[in-house]
Amino acid sequence: MKLIGRLRCRIGWHRRLDVIQSFGSAQHIGCPDCGKRFGIHHGIRSVVPWDADLHSMYEMMGYDVNGPLSRWERYRAVKVRQ
Numbered sequence: 001m002k003l004i005g006r007l008r009c010r011i012g013w014h015r016r017l018d019v020i021q022s023f024g025s026a027q028h029i030g031c032p033d034c035g036k037r038f039g040i041h042h043g044i045r046s047v048v049p050w051d052a053d054l055h056s057m058y059e060m061m062g063y064d065v066n067g068p069l070s071r072w073e074r075y076r077a078v079k080v081r082q
């Protein structure tokens with residue numbers, strides 16, 4: 001990634017954010033450029049960094065979190081190589 005892209009991501013101005021997975025009114029989103037991921041909840045209007053606690057919480061709610069994440073990681077790996 002070029003310097004300008006890295007700086008954009010560093011300050012949180014990601015070029016775009018993919019929806020990795022939806023959980024009702026919440027989503028797991030990620031930047032294809034830098035790989036940073038976030039949890040967003042529309043009901044309480046919050047955006048927080050995606051971490052192991054969110055991962056575990058959605059797994060406990062019965063979601064397959066790893067499947068969509070690994071699909072996105074594969075898609076991202078191809079995109080970064082281009």
Ligand SMILES: [Zn+2]
Nearest residue numbers: 009014031034
């Ligand atoms: Zn980014």
